[in-house]
Amino acid sequence: MSASERTHETIHFTDLTPFMGAEVHGVDLNRPLLDADFAALRQELADRSLLLIRGQDLTPESQIALSRRFGDLEEHVLQDFCLDGHPEIFVVSNIVENGKHIGAYGGSKEYHSDLAYIPEPSMGSVFYCLECTEEGGETEFISMFAVHDALPEERRAWLSRQKAVFDYPWNHEKRNAHRPALTQAQIDSTPPVAHPCVRTHPENGRRAAFFSPIWIRNFEGMTEEESQPILAELCAFAMQPQFSYAHKWRPGDVLIWDNRSSMHRALPFDEEGARRLMHRTTICGDRPYLDG
Numbered sequence: 001m002s003a004s005e006r007t008h009e010t011i012h013f014t015d016l017t018p019f020m021g022a023e024v025h026g027v028d029l030n031r032p033l034l035d036a037d038f039a040a041l042r043q044e045l046a047d048r049s050l051l052l053i054r055g056q057d058l059t060p061e062s063q064i065a066l067s068r069r070f071g072d073l074e075e076h077v078l079q080d081f082c083l084d085g086h087p088e089i090f091v092v093s094n095i096v097e098n099g100k101h102i103g104a105y106g107g108s109k110e111y112h113s114d115l116a117y118i119p120e121p122s123m124g125s126v127f128y129c130l131e132c133t134e135e136g137g138e139t140e141f142i143s144m145f146a147v148h149d150a151l152p153e154e155r156r157a158w159l160s161r162q163k164a165v166f167d168y169p170w171n172h173e174k175r176n177a178h179r180p181a182l183t184q185a186q187i188d189s190t191p192p193v194a195h196p197c198v199r200t201h202p203e204n205g206r207r208a209a210f211f212s213p214i215w216i217r218n219f220e221g222m223t224e225e226e227s228q229p230i231l232a233e234l235c236a237f238a239m240q241p242q243f244s245y246a247h248k249w250r251p252g253d254v255l256i257w258d259n260r261s262s263m264h265r266a267l268p269f270d271e272e273g274a275r276r277l278m279h280r281t282t283i284c285g286d287r288p289y290l291d292g
């Protein structure tokens with residue numbers, strides 16, 4: 001067996017790319033995983049940032065049960081787009097039925113790590129594809145472990161001393177002026193929060209870069225004007241093709257990603273003509289930190 005394959009009990013893993021992602025073989029996610037197999041899955045997610053399990057016919061109950069083994073689940077604020085009877089499952093879709101959208105439109109077209117603008121950002125998500133298009137609609141990921149490790153040494157040392165101020169209302173005003181203004185309650189619930197720009201992965205101790213082209217207003221102790229050009233330089237570095245993997249969806253695919261060591265974005269597709277239907281669960285996380 002080569003270094004790009006690993007077997008644990010009944011589960012077999014193969015690398016999706018040299019730097020991130022593993023495909024998981026030999027599991028039916030409608031059956032509860034043995035504790036030892038789940039531990040291997042969890043370890044693989046921590047190390048590879050992204051897991052792909054193909055050919056699943058996942059029930060909402062199974063998706064929720066699997067997701068809960070990673071941690072508590074977020075219940076989305078947009079209750080309109082949660083699956084009936086399953087507030088843990090958020091429906092992402094462009095499909096219209098009886099004149100109404102059945103789900104939220106696809107995710108952000110800008111790279112991000114989910115809920116990075118709150119004190120305890122989401123650990124990760126389980127994303128299940130029921131219907132998708134032949135063309136476009138990929139989800140593209142960046143390994144922030146790989147970005148961290150490849151940064152020029154001086155920049156990496158500088159970054160490890162910085163905290164970034166994530167400011168959701170500021171970002172909304174700057175980038176989403178075409179959308180309805182946030183309510184005062186939404187503004188009050190998302191005060192600016194500072195996170196370390198390099199974070200320690202709590203399960204394997206590896207360091208990952210932690211920044212994104214959206215939400216960050218400034219580095220702590222610096223102005224917005226001083227910070228934005230450096231952030232743009234960092235994002236341009238991170239968005240090089242050698243750090244990214246674009247997942248082309250097939251119905252029955254389940255992707256599990258780790259927000260603690262990756263960013264992702266949605267690529268466009270024909271939202272008027274094609275159908276896309278996904279079920280997402282979102283796993284709660286802890287406060288980011290940097291050891292040592």
Ligand SMILES: [Fe+2]
Binds near residue numbers: 107108112264
């Ligand atoms: Fe996202």
